[in-house]
Amino acid sequence: MSRHDADLELALRLADAADAITAARFRAHDLAVERKPDRTPVTDADVAVEDAIRSILTSERPDDVVMGEERGGTLDASRVWVLDPIDGTKNFLRGVPVWASLIALVVDGVPVVGVVSAPALGRRWWAAAGSGAFASDSSGTRPISVSGVRSLEDAYVSTTDIKTWVEYHSREAFLALVDATWESRAFGDFYQHCLVAEGAIDLAPEAVANPWDIAPFQVLVTEAGGRFTDLSGVERYDGGNVLTSNGHLHEAALKLLAR
Structure with a gap:
């Protein structure tokens, strides 16, 4: 058991909420796309995902701070949820299925929980400090580890x-x-x-x-x-x-x- 288990469980539920929105909007004919000041695209799904996650966090972790790509925020706090509602927005808006919602909890400047959910690929990855790393797909859930290549x-x-x-x-x-x-x-x-x-x-x-x-x-x-x-x-x-x-x-x- 990890002291971050409750936060990981919440992060996985946040990913479920994100998936429900992104899967419904992927390849939608009425997808609205705008440009941010840095000229990167943002879709209505990006904003909807971040707002949905922020709403859940306001309810369940009211003392935590949120930093998101679309709504901003600060990293200057002891507990910060860092969000990218759709990483790979260019893929998302072009109909390429390689995109994901990214959720991290940073405690005292160090990420201790991370969830990456890619519903169009049918895949999800997650980890909590001290508990190992895992991935899931249509075949089930498994622990994961890096390669042994040394050259x-x-x-x-x-x-x-x-x-x-x-x-x-x-x-x-x-x-x-x-x-x-x-x-x-x-x-x-x-x-x-x-x-x-x-x-x-x-x-x-x-x-x-x-x-x-x-x-x-x-x-x-x-x-x-x-x-x-x-x-x-x-x-x-x-x-x-x-x-x-x-x-x-x-x-x-x-x-x-x-x-």
């Missing part, structure tokens, strides 16, 4: 969009990592970090990431036996970028990704 030349690496490396970090550094590995893909967004946690791929660096994009993965990947840091090697979800790995390859990847 970069055998590693499978994924990122979200190579153009972000040009703008936010270093395209050359990322390509150096790609050249050192066995295979590269762009599974992108939440999915690649979930694949690291379950051992399907070995490395997932991102040149730019908001706290709500990656908070659940700090607990999910570490509970699965891997490592989670920013690109400078600090274990934090609010550093503006991220590297998740199976742990064995982390330092070698950080060295290649250094500007």
Whole structure:
């Protein structure tokens, strides 16, 4: 038993509420899409999910703080729920089924509960500090763990969009990592970090990431036996970028990704 069991149970119920909204709006002909100031898209489903989760949290955890992608908030509190109502909104609005609702509870600056729910894929991942990491799909629920790959030349690496490396970090550094590995893909967004946690791929660096994009993965990947840091090697979800790995390859990847 973990002291975070009650919070994990609530987070899973929050994910159920999110799934009920997103599944109904996915591929809807009347889906409303707007642009935020940073020119990223937001759909009516994004806003509806965040509002629904906030309503439940107001009722069940009235003393907790909420930080969400669509409604904002602060991370400066002892207990903060960090929400991305739909991670992969571009996929969602184009009818691509690779998107998810991300829910994390951060206590004293450290994510201790993380849930990632991808109903169009029929998949969900979750973890609580000290309790291990798990995934579910049509075949049931199982514990998950990272891969045992120990050499970069055998590693499978994924990122979200190579153009972000040009703008936010270093395209050359990322390509150096790609050249050192066995295979590269762009599974992108939440999915690649979930694949690291379950051992399907070995490395997932991102040149730019908001706290709500990656908070659940700090607990999910570490509970699965891997490592989670920013690109400078600090274990934090609010550093503006991220590297998740199976742990064995982390330092070698950080060295290649250094500007």
